[in-house]
Amino acid sequence: MTDKTITIDVRKDLFGANEEAAAINASIFEQHGIRAIDVMGSVGTGKTMLIETLCERLADKYRILMVAGDLATTIDADRVASHGVDTVQINTQTACHLDARMVRVALKKVDLSKYDLVFIENVGNLICPAGYPLGAEKKIVVVSITEGPYMIRKHPLTIKRSDMVVINKVDLAEALEFDVDSLVRDIREIDATLPVVRVSAKTGEGVDELIRVLDL
């Protein structure tokens, strides 16, 4: 195998401009006293349900805005909006991640003085969003045990570029005979100190712990 392994270098020209835009977003959030969380993860890992659960538990403490990124549809924003949360949808059509400029365009559509917590749900993709900071104070990546045992090892850069890993759907671990500890070990191989929280957005297990670790 090894002698047949080919490594393709990829240019990183685009990243500089995004970093600048992200820094501007960060200063906009700061000016308005807003805390912002970038929620990344592949499709179907439960990002939206996690944000719904967080919004329910934090509704008395924060005025919350959700910025939803998807190629198409307003399904996720509509779900969160049904909890009484204000939402802005960004439809990226073909773009596989949000970038900082898109988020700034979205933020211009709302009165930021009305909010003190923003959840940005990134496009469902475990790869590309990690390379594009949006100006949020934390980038968290949601993985699901339904993604199989290798998703951490295959995505070391995403883990390195995240401030926290949320392992979701732990309620299914027994039914799927899935070893959650092995995922945690894989994370530890990449980053010895990265916060890892095990949750079930569906049952609510671990969500209070997540709120504590996020310092919300």
Added chain:
Amino acid sequence: MTDKTITIDVRKDLFGANEEAAAINASIFEQHGIRAIDVMGSVGTGKTMLIETLCERLADKYRILMVAGDLATTIDADRVASHGVDTVQINTQTACHLDARMVRVALKKVDLSKYDLVFIENVGNLICPAGYPLGAEKKIVVVSITEGPYMIRKHPLTIKRSDMVVINKVDLAEALEFDVDSLVRDIREIDATLPVVRVSAKTGEGVDELIRVLDL
């Protein structure tokens, strides 16, 4: 919601060069009498297990090569190689999809006269690979019911650009209380005639049907 929906246009400059490279790959496959299948789908949807199962059932009929695309690791190629199948790993580092040029570099590493069927397992990503044809005769997309109910509606372009949808992990439908028919209806909304095959790569259910529909 609707008045807050923002649509971001994305340039498509890169796609032309890839289409040319894909046409060259297609002619290389044709010269060698090789049939090639591009297997797309998000991380953890079971692409590798499906290829393993197909290789087992087709081993007597075809001399098979597997080209595996991942950001990092040779896990998938090693799994398929354990069935006695020759493999080539492409590690893309940060690139979120294979492109036709990468595949051509990989094909140069092997003696193509030794094969008559090539499975190309794309990088685990439901979005980007669909925009980059590799020269395969068919692009199939593997979705898993563990990805939740919205993955089809959120990815109309991926569906439109695929020649077939494989719905995997149908053995879990009852345990997850998942309505597989609803996914098929979503596909039908996007393409009225696209072949759809329901399988469980784990139990083998539907795999013979998939082989029939692929005309293998």
